[in-house]
Amino acid sequence: MAGKYPKRIKELALYDGRFDAYELKAEGSKVLFASYPAGTSIPAHIHETDNYGVITRGELVLTVDKKVTKYAVGEWYHVPAGQAHAAFFEQETDEIEFWFDPSA
Numbered sequence: 001m002a003g004k005y006p007k008r009i010k011e012l013a014l015y016d017g018r019f020d021a022y023e024l025k026a027e028g029s030k031v032l033f034a035s036y037p038a039g040t041s042i043p044a045h046i047h048e049t050d051n052y053g054v055i056t057r058g059e060l061v062l063t064v065d066k067k068v069t070k071y072a073v074g075e076w077y078h079v080p081a082g083q084a085h086a087a088f089f090e091q092e093t094d095e096i097e098f099w100f101d102p103s104a
Helices: none
Strands: 020-026 029-036 040-045 050-057 059-064 067-072 076-079 085-089 093-100
Touching (some): 050 067, 059 093, 067 076
Antiparallel strands (some): 020 029, 040 085, 059 067, 059 085
């Protein structure tokens, strides 16, 4: 898996999902260290979790309610639980995602 994460992060379990990520398990939440090749497109979908993320390399193009926002390195985004959203990565991108169980 690509990504410029430290060796210790790369020793975490791999996330079993639609994209490449290392997963740090935590009660009531997930922490994912995700990497996306340039041109990756994730179609509109919904999570049951309250999601926050920070871009560490590259850029995220996030669409929520037909509004498109670009997030660059160091910028945080938030997608509330149950909110439909889509993502596109024009360039190689790494991010750290925090998925919180809203009932926890």
